[in-house]
Amino acid sequence: MQIDTLPLTAEAFAALDADDPLRAFRDEFALPEGVIYLDGNSLGAAPKAALARAQEVVSREWATDLIKSWNTAGWFELPERLGDKLAPVIGAGAGEVLVTDATGLNVFKVLAAALALRPDRKVIVMEGSNFPTDNYMAQGLVEFLGQGHQIRFAEKDDILAAIDQDVAAVCLTHVHYKTGHILDMQGITAAAHQAGALAIWDLCHSAGAMPVDLNGARADFAVGCSYKYLNGGPGGPAFLFVARRHQGEARQPLTGWWGHKAPFAFSRDYAPAPGLARFRTGTQPILSMAVAEVGLDIFARADMALIRQKSLALTSLFIRLVDERCGSFGFGLASPRDADARGSQVALTHATGYPIMKALIAHGVIGDFRAPDILRFGFTPLYTSYMDVWNAAETLYRIMASDEWKKPVYSAVDAVT
């Protein structure tokens, strides 16, 4: 079926669902009735198995087995166990990924490690329009170090030009959180290496959304979160990747006891564990960690090529529907029209985007709003159907055509995460 020429009819969309090789995955998620959830790029939906797993951790592992679960339930090894499950999803090898801590903390760790590997260089290249926590963490690190590092901000088309012999590391998010624009991981990493710099990739908006090939791109470090496309639960643990070739030398400064070479010797002085384990910090939130594994287990059965194929079909069709049905209502497209440059989301712009998004949410289509004017719609191929796309666009049309969105109830401001 050619997506670009598909007839824009409900029947055609229903037929795509009927033929969808991923359709069975939708039944694995606990989606509420009457909701079209297009915000899995912010908080992934709950796998149905997550409830049973949470119950098991609380009732059996914690309440019944108590302290011995550190051994019998493998709590201490969760970062490695989950990391090895995530590795194939992001093009990493076994022993290169830890699921641990939060994204910003992992940025701090791998950026500190990268700077220490390039002690004579003082520049970090970052994208100023990126989701800010990476930039904030880098700023905190630079100020704390007090060694004259500076952050050179560049936007997507200027990144290559910003990489020169002064650059210690580029630290970039693979897919932009607002627009969904994909940066060229392979090309930028190669350019960084050519200049003698290291490449750090934040996969928050690409891990689980599309094939990612960290080792194919020769990435040096990476970070990301589990709670978006990987469906790991609210605030679920983040992850980090350290390429095997750096694991002998790379060090990080958050030297908690889980990163010690002999944590149960309880010795006075820190000595880093060999390899990746030194990127562990301390005791992890086991309940959140254990539930995140449920999301990762689903990906062990999912074909990332099929996910990407469906993702592009969903986003392309949504753009076509908005163009055709809502073309007169003042929307712009902030996401790339070129499918190859687009992640798994569509960002529309509208001068009064906030009340429009609130009206959509009130009518069961859940996206989110990012100031000043972006309506974000995330498409998660494991549980977003083609009919969801059809119905979301229809709802948007009705809200715009009826002036429903102008009702005062939709203009009150509240926090959006």
Place this chain on the structure above:
Amino acid sequence: MQIDTLPLTAEAFAALDADDPLRAFRDEFALPEGVIYLDGNSLGAAPKAALARAQEVVSREWATDLIKSWNTAGWFELPERLGDKLAPVIGAGAGEVLVTDATGLNVFKVLAAALALRPDRKVIVMEGSNFPTDNYMAQGLVEFLGQGHQIRFAEKDDILAAIDQDVAAVCLTHVHYKTGHILDMQGITAAAHQAGALAIWDLCHSAGAMPVDLNGARADFAVGCSYKYLNGGPGGPAFLFVARRHQGEARQPLTGWWGHKAPFAFSRDYAPAPGLARFRTGTQPILSMAVAEVGLDIFARADMALIRQKSLALTSLFIRLVDERCGSFGFGLASPRDADARGSQVALTHATGYPIMKALIAHGVIGDFRAPDILRFGFTPLYTSYMDVWNAAETLYRIMASDEWKKPVYSAVDAVT
């Protein structure tokens, strides 16, 4: 009832239980049948309400309400909400405590803040025999900063002498993880201030175990975990305290977006939130956070003076029973015999402690072992009964008197946390 002269009979212990003003709390915990759990100083028991809370977070807040739970379920404010619930338990005021991150990370934050407040001083006083993650984190921080800071290790009786005009901060654990020895928070803090230094207290083994009065002692910063006496769940979030008088000036380097003054403006450059909120880092593991609140809610109804009174009775009686029943088996007492200097645990020493502890565990008495020779028994007044103490000592006696502990099955080594 005089504990020191109580007849050592099962009847007398049962009578203490019958009169125990805290006895109703035991029903709030899901303790397994046939187990005497004396390891709540490592992993607190599960409140029965934790299961329902975990189910609610997964099924309603995550699966049903999805992204809007950031607002409707107050996820973003959990660190403050839980912090304010914990504050009275540790002698802090509202707005002085955050429940967030892990203990070691919080050590990193408050120690960095303390060093920045004393830029002309280069010494940190710590206890070398402390649970090592605080020391490791301080070592990582010092090495990373590269400004010539040094850690001056001192043991309990030498701490005051180690505090001089070079000291930027003392960073000590209130109750020793192995011995249960209580450091004099008031006196050491006063000595630190007298020398111009700041005092950081780790409350991992005292929060929830005894009255703690951070503000009464004029402590500057504090950290601790929720998963021991506070029953917050395995690896549950830690906490930190910043005295109000420092909140205007203190800064920390893990500058994630949750510590920004306007996190939802998504601006490029970091600007610290006013006050305590700048000690937030990034997105928190919501499921673990929410379940930790259940443990804190119990403490809102618990009288810390009664907890301390019962704690001392439990530990004193256990010591008396071991003295009387097991005096010939080669045990020593690593914990203070003086009740005022003792936290809520009893540490026995024995040359072959490891197989003895394994035999105890096999017979349903769960303590833990710390190399090279310490058997630790934690007493948690909310759910430890006087008969538990009686039965634990009886079990120890039977294991020693029968040479049960010499069976080969108990000598195999496995990891203990």
